[in-house]
Amino acid sequence: MAITLTETAANRVRKFLANRGKGIGLRLGVKTTGCSGMAYTLEFVDDLNTEDMVFESHDVKVIVDPKSLVYIDGTELDFTKEGLNEGFKFNNPNVKDECGCGESFTV
Amino acid sequence: MALLQISEPGMSSAPHQHKLAVGIDLGTTNSLVATVRSGLAAVLLDDTGHALLPSIVHYAADGQIDVGHSAQLQQTQDPQNTLLSVKRLLGRGLLDIGNIEHLPYHFVETPGMVQVKTRAGIKSPVEVSAEILKALKFRAEQALGGELTGAVITVPAYFDDAQRQATKDAARLAGINVLRLLNEPTAAAVAYGLENAAEGIYVIYDLGGGTFDVSILRLAKGIFEVLATNGDSALGGDDFDRRIFCWILEQAGLQPLEPADTRLLTTKAREAKEWLTDHASANITAVLSQGEVIDLHLSQSDFHAMCQQLINKTLLPIRKALRDAELNVEEVQGIVLVGGATRMPQVRHAVSSFFGREPLTNLDPDQVVALGAAIQANVLAGNRNDNDLLLLDVIPLSLGLETMGGLVERIIPRNATLPIARAQDFTTFKDGQTAMSIHVLQGERELVADCRSLGRFELRGIPPMAAGAARIRVTFQVDADGLLSVSAQEQTSGAHADIVIKPSYGLSEEQIVDMLQSSFSAAETDKRARMLQEARVDAARLLEAIEAALRQDGEALLDANEKAAITTHMENLRQLTQQEDSDAINKAVETLNHATEHFAARRMDASVRKALAGQALNTLEL
Numbered sequence: 001m002a003i004t005l006t007e008t009a010a011n012r013v014r015k016f017l018a019n020r021g022k023g024i025g026l027r028l029g030v031k032t033t034g035c036s037g038m039a040y041t042l043e044f045v046d047d048l049n050t051e052d053m054v055f056e057s058h059d060v061k062v063i064v065d066p067k068s069l070v071y072i073d074g075t076e077l078d079f080t081k082e083g084l085n086e087g088f089k090f091n092n093p094n095v096k097d098e099c100g101c102g103e104s105f106t107v
Numbered sequence: 108m109a110l111l112q113i114s115e116p117g118m119s120s121a122p123h124q125h126k127l128a129v130g131i132d133l134g135t136t137n138s139l140v141a142t143v144r145s146g147l148a149a150v151l152l153d154d155t156g157h158a159l160l161p162s163i164v165h166y167a168a169d170g171q172i173d174v175g176h177s178a179q180l181q182q183t184q185d186p187q188n189t190l191l192s193v194k195r196l197l198g199r200g201l202l203d204i205g206n207i208e209h210l211p212y213h214f215v216e217t218p219g220m221v222q223v224k225t226r227a228g229i230k231s232p233v234e235v236s237a238e239i240l241k242a243l244k245f246r247a248e249q250a251l252g253g254e255l256t257g258a259v260i261t262v263p264a265y266f267d268d269a270q271r272q273a274t275k276d277a278a279r280l281a282g283i284n285v286l287r288l289l290n291e292p293t294a295a296a297v298a299y300g301l302e303n304a305a306e307g308i309y310v311i312y313d314l315g316g317g318t319f320d321v322s323i324l325r326l327a328k329g330i331f332e333v334l335a336t337n338g339d340s341a342l343g344g345d346d347f348d349r350r351i352f353c354w355i356l357e358q359a360g361l362q363p364l365e366p367a368d369t370r371l372l373t374t375k376a377r378e379a380k381e382w383l384t385d386h387a388s389a390n391i392t393a394v395l396s397q398g399e400v401i402d403l404h405l406s407q408s409d410f411h412a413m414c415q416q417l418i419n420k421t422l423l424p425i426r427k428a429l430r431d432a433e434l435n436v437e438e439v440q441g442i443v444l445v446g447g448a449t450r451m452p453q454v455r456h457a458v459s460s461f462f463g464r465e466p467l468t469n470l471d472p473d474q475v476v477a478l479g480a481a482i483q484a485n486v487l488a489g490n491r492n493d494n495d496l497l498l499l500d501v502i503p504l505s506l507g508l509e510t511m512g513g514l515v516e517r518i519i520p521r522n523a524t525l526p527i528a529r530a531q532d533f534t535t536f537k538d539g540q541t542a543m544s545i546h547v548l549q550g551e552r553e554l555v556a557d558c559r560s561l562g563r564f565e566l567r568g569i570p571p572m573a574a575g576a577a578r579i580r581v582t583f584q585v586d587a588d589g590l591l592s593v594s595a596q597e598q599t600s601g602a603h604a605d606i607v608i609k610p611s612y613g614l615s616e617e618q619i620v621d622m623l624q625s626s627f628s629a630a631e632t633d634k635r636a637r638m639l640q641e642a643r644v645d646a647a648r649l650l651e652a653i654e655a656a657l658r659q660d661g662e663a664l665l666d667a668n669e670k671a672a673i674t675t676h677m678e679n680l681r682q683l684t685q686q687e688d689s690d691a692i693n694k695a696v697e698t699l700n701h702a703t704e705h706f707a708a709r710r711m712d713a714s715v716r717k718a719l720a721g722q723a724l725n726t727l728e729l
Binding site: 019020026040041046047082086088 | 119
């Protein structure tokens, strides 16, 4: 399995990285918090940790630590617009249930 | 599903705790709101795709308040209740405002700040500005999907204490937490990322719709200082439109026009100006209300000749500002263009030939200020781990106090860097003097009468001494927002008095509380609307459930009368949901619930019977 980006998401990430002027890729992760157990994190990456897993999707490096990977393996990250709002969305096949807003989830 | 943004390494926030911060450019003609998402600053658009919100508020006859484009449409039909350019009135008295006879409003002179009489009552410029800010806040919350943590709002560098305080009050009235007021030129420099650039002197040339400002900034060790500001508060893009408008009248030999025709030709003039930005010539065609046909041809060189004088008028304030900052043109490292009118090629040529270098123009000149404010808001809200972008501004006008003979003693000179505290010792004038009145003033003039009074307070409890023996230390302190507090302390006795300058522009604390209260009354209508909506949703859910039940078991479990009773109640509820009374809806929901109790009980029995049918008691797992 792996982590992938949709083409729209990849284009956005490349644009944001270029605007930021530094960074080697995008980190996806989870942390145990939130109203429904786990929450996603999405960060720029400047330095790799030794245990990090690196995937490549549409020329963007996607970095995940092994602990997070078990919760999000197979995830596809998309970039969408909802009304005036826009942002990234996790399509995570491992999710059993999520809180109303979708910011946290259980597996 | 909530949409996520990319955070800086290690800066991911917990769910539901995003620090949404925006930058707001509250302009004279147009206002904007911007934010930083995934590290990129961008202006937020409204649902029709507009970035600019015209700074116009219309008080309609039915009590509705329109802001922006919808208010703009009312401008000619209902000029007295359509307020524009209120930023010029913010924190100003009637006497401070020039050209008042050109404005179609009923002004009400109140101590301090001027107010305007509208059909919705007497409105202070603070309230009107708050309406604009509310519209921007609404747009931001729609676009970001959450409540705002705070905002950075930009103000012209020359705004005095009263005008800054008025801006803050407007934000408070709109329910916005102000993280910082930021000078517009500083925001523009931040948008271009000049804080990462080499140290040096930068000029911000801001030609907006109705105002021209020039500011000279010095960047040293990542810190901006505003060295000098200057400008012309009655010069902007509108004046160029007006030149073309007059040219049309002259060419077509027209007499003064009806308002509708004036508006039409002003629009045509603006369109021609914008067209000439990228084209060598423009055709101006229009049909007036009396049937006259206008068909003119304006070349870029004719337009150039027409506006040369206006453009030259912008160069004089630049020279003055350079002189104030004691700088030569050669020392300027870069020029930033701000304001829609700087799109005109003539303006760009004039600026580049004056400074001998090309100005920075790659960001949208309408948006730079809002973008810079958004970047600063993002830092202040704590979404970035590096706190290197610390901005310093300067005092626009000197601050001082009144001494004997109606003279002003300057304590903090203009262009001093903020935040700042300065103290000076004063003494008594008469033998046995036990009190001292301290009158705080702002301005560059020597006489009290020529400066602006910011406030007064008294220091009492000075021990009786010979004249000149007491030592009274007066401290002026200005915080990072440019707001002033003054304290006085007698050194031997320790007697102390102080004042936070709530500038005397007319809004007292009670007035602000009143206004906030009236905004709470809107909260009541909001709450009612919410209750109604909730009642409707409840009703719809119940109706749907009963309908499904009737379809399934209605024939089997109910006789005709019972069924008719239920459908009558349902019909009644359905009608009520079309109306506005949430209590009535809730009551009908209850009635309907009650009326279907039997039916529900019978359905329950029937399903239990079905489940139990044909099973021996001992095989049931109870």
